[in-house]
Amino acid sequence: MVGATLGRAIARGLGVPCLGIHHMEGHLLAPLLGEDPPQYPFVALLVSGGHSQLVRVDGLGQYRLLGETLDDAAGEAFDKTAKMLGLPYPGGPHVAKLAEQGNPDRFDFPRPMVKHPGLDFSFSGLKTHTLTTARQCLAETGLTEQDKADIACAFERAVVDTLVIKCRRALKQEGLKTLVIAGGVSANTRLRQALETKLAKDCARVSYPALRLCTDNGAMIAYAGALRMAAGERDGAEFALYPRWPMTELSEPGVAPNRAGEVA
Secondary structure, X not given: OHHHHXXXXXXXXHOOOOOEEOHHHHHHHHHHHOOOOOOOOEEEEEEOOOOEEEEEEEEOOEEEEEEEEOXXXXXXXXHHHHHHOOOOOOHHHHHHHHHOOOOOOOXXXXXXXXXXXXOOEOOHHHHHHHHHHHHHHHHHOOOOHHHHHHHHHHHHHHHHHXXXXXXXXXXXXXXXXXXXXXXXXXXXXXXXXXHHHHHHHOOOEEEOOOHHHOOOOHHHHHHHHHHHXXXXXXXXXXXXXXXXXXXXXXXXXXXXXXXXXXXO
C-alpha cells in the first residue's frame, strides 16, 4: 500500500499516467524487451523464489495456467539448499557457482513428478533428499567443501532436468514451438543451455530476458505498463491492491477493469 501510494503520488507530481501492473506479468513480458522478441502464442515458464508456473500466452492479458508447483517453488528450493550448505541468500547464483566444482557422477537425485502425467511441479521432496544427503555426509566424514559442491551439482541437475522435461511436455501438449522463460531462476546458465539443446531437437526455440532483467526490476514493470497503456488501458483515481492474485485472472486491455499489485 505504501509503494502504490508513493507511485501514484510521483505520477501525479510529474503529470504522467499511472497504471497498476501485476508483478508476474512484468516477469512474463520481460523477454519481449530483447532484440529478437518471441511472437504470440508461446508457452512461458515462470520460475522465481515464489513461483514455478507453466502458462500458455496468446497475447497481452491472454493467459492460461498449464501447471504450477504443488509446494516449494524452484527458486525457493534453491534458497533452502543454499542455507543447508551455508551459502548466502539469495541462493540460486551461489548454488550454481558451487555446482561447477561438483562431481556430477557422485550423487543421483530424484527428478520429482516427471513420471506423473500433467505439468505440475513439486520440489519439496527434492529439498528433503538434499538435506538427507548432507546429513549423511556430515555423519560419515563431516560435510567437506567437496561434499557441498557435489550436492549442489546433483541438486541443480535435478531441478534443471525436471524443468526441461515439463517444458518440452507443455510445448508438445499445446502444439507450440516457442518457450519463454522468466523470473530469477531463468538466469541459471545450466538451465538455459539445457533448454536450448533439448528444444533444438524439437525444432523449437527458447527466449529469455537479459540477465539484468531476470530478477525483480523496474524496467519490466514499466514495460508491461507501457504495453497496456498503448493498448488503451487507463486506471481511474482509485484501484484495489492484491498481494496474492492469480495472473490468469488478468484480462486483455479494455475487456475489464484492471486490478493490480504494483504501480508503473
